[in-house]
Amino acid sequence: MSFINHQKKEINCKIVYYGPGLGGKTTNIQYVYQKTSGDSKSDIVTLNTDNERTLFFDFLPLDLGEIRGFRTRFHLYTVPGQVFYEASRKLILRGVDGIIFVADSQVEKMEANIESFKSLENNLTEQGYDIENIPLVLQWNKRDLPNTCPEEELERRLNKYDSPTFSSRAITGEGVFETLKMMSKLVLMNLKSGL
Amino acid sequence: MDSLKDNFKPLIDQFKLSTQHILVCRKDGIPLMTHNIDNSDGRGALVAGAWQAIEAVLESNQNREMRLSFDSTESGVYILPLDEELNFYSVMIFENIMNPGQLKNQFRLFRDELRTHLTVLAEDINDNKVLFENITDEEIDTLFSF
Numbered sequence: 001m002s003f004i005n006h007q008k009k010e011i012n013c014k015i016v017y018y019g020p021g022l023g024g025k026t027t028n029i030q031y032v033y034q035k036t037s038g039d040s041k042s043d044i045v046t047l048n049t050d051n052e053r054t055l056f057f058d059f060l061p062l063d064l065g066e067i068r069g070f071r072t073r074f075h076l077y078t079v080p081g082q083v084f085y086e087a088s089r090k091l092i093l094r095g096v097d098g099i100i101f102v103a104d105s106q107v108e109k110m111e112a113n114i115e116s117f118k119s120l121e122n123n124l125t126e127q128g129y130d131i132e133n134i135p136l137v138l139q140w141n142k143r144d145l146p147n148t149c150p151e152e153e154l155e156r157r158l159n160k161y162d163s164p165t166f167s168s169r170a171i172t173g174e175g176v177f178e179t180l181k182m183m184s185k186l187v188l189m190n191l192k193s194g195l
Numbered sequence: 196m197d198s199l200k201d202n203f204k205p206l207i208d209q210f211k212l213s214t215q216h217i218l219v220c221r222k223d224g225i226p227l228m229t230h231n232i233d234n235s236d237g238r239g240a241l242v243a244g245a246w247q248a249i250e251a252v253l254e255s256n257q258n259r260e261m262r263l264s265f266d267s268t269e270s271g272v273y274i275l276p277l278d279e280e281l282n283f284y285s286v287m288i289f290e291n292i293m294n295p296g297q298l299k300n301q302f303r304l305f306r307d308e309l310r311t312h313l314t315v316l317a318e319d320i321n322d323n324k325v326l327f328e329n330i331t332d333e334e335i336d337t338l339f340s341f
Contacts, residue, residue: 003225004326011326012225037341045237056244059224061236064338068327072338075224075236091247095223181335191326 002097002191010071013187014095015180018120019102020112021053021081024141027170028102029060029076032180035173036062054080057092067188074184081116090123098135098187100179102170103158105140105148110157117158135186136163139179144169199312203228210305215298216288218242219309222281232288242286246274262303266295273299275306278313285309 003012017025026046033044042063047056058078066072079089093099101120103113124131140154151167159165164182168175199219207213207230217230220239229235246263263274270290277283287302289295 003221003223014223014225035341043234043237045240056248057240059237059240061240065340067330067334067338070326073236075240077240087251088248091244091251094247095221177339181332181339184338185330185332185335188327188330189325192324 002187004070004191008071009066009069010073011067011188011191012073012075013097013191014075014077015098015100015183015187016092016096017076017078017100017102018089018093018116019081019141020104020109020116021083023081023102023104023109023113023116024168024170025078025081025102026054026058028100028139028141028168028176028179029058029078031170031173031176032062032076033060035177053082054078055085056080056088064184072188074187076180083115086119086123089119090126093123093127093129096129096134097190098137098183100137100139100183101158101163102139102141102168103154105142105154106145107147107149110149110153113154113158117160132161135183135190136161137179137183137186138163138165139168139170139175140165141168141170141175143167143175144172199309200228202309202312204230206305206308210301210308212287212298212301212305215302218286218288219277220284220286222247222283227283238286242272242274242284246276246284264299269293269295271295273302275303277306277310283313 017028019025042061045059049055060076062074062076064072077092079092121131138159140151166175166179170176216232218226218232218235218238219228220226220242222243224240224243226235226239232238249263265272269292273287275285277285285306289298292298
């Protein structure tokens with residue numbers, strides 16, 4: 001549910017990082033936070049469990065520059081990846097403008113990826129979204145690890161809607177901004193003009 | 196939107212709330228108006244999350260008369276829905292108050308008055324035209340040139 005203020009020339013959009021536990025969602029937005037500077041930088045909000053796992057969400061407001069005269073702000077959220085927190089994931093998807101699905105490339109995580117993607121489909125449907133009409137980008141994370149699935153297999157098993165995909169190593173930042181830029185482009189081109 | 200914004204500060208003064216911390220945000224956490232609040236983005240996200248989490252705990256769709264209070268006898272946070280559809284929340288954070296009950300009542304009156312200026316905002320959200328026809332990779336690169 002983007003928010004466009006024509007008088008102030010301002011756009012606000014909500015982007016959610018979704019995916020299985022320990023897949024690298026929080027690492028993605030932590031890298032974005034590290035690399036933003038000056039006026040773009042706001043505090044990152046994290047609600048963690050005692051062992052540093054995401055409890056409710058991570059949140060990073062990102063003040064970007066202008067596009068065609070509109071000041072652009074993205075609100076980046078991650079969902080908790082652990083299966084236990086399904087209710088939280090549903091809440092965080094409310095009002096979403098675009099979704100980055102962060103898959104863990106390790107062979108043994110394939111089932112967790114598939115389960116998480118199904119949960120995304122179900123949660124979007126429950127809230128009245130059509131997954132085929134919402135901007136979606138897939139990120140194959142942890143490509144640096146030795147036991148990764150071939151990208152072709154990740155594509156075949158997870159990319160059901162022919163979404164753009166990116167390889168990444170979120171821990172080093174590789175692929176993080178490429179993914180976010182593609183998502184930003186899709187979201188901005190999907191914006192409705194409201195006030 | 197203008198009506199809401201134009202009346203925000205005068206209403207805060209009218210209801211003697213100028214020393215409190217006040218935020219109006221959307222249900223997705225995006226702040227619309229603030230008074231005495233820093234980091235309003237983070238606060239908005241947390242308020243929306245807290246309200247919706249409590250709704251989920253209750254497992255029911257609540258009406259606009261619900262309120263969410265997390266407080267001691269002198270300090271806390273008080274959240275009220277601003278509209279019937281629960282698209283907007285009004286939030287007050289207070290500290291070291293002798294009579295929080297009286298203050299909350301003032302805030303409810305403030306919310307009721309602010310609500311009368313919501314009509315324009317609700318109508319404005321329903322425009323379905325696309326804002327940007329095409330966006331180039333160069334424009335996106337420029338957007339991310341921190």
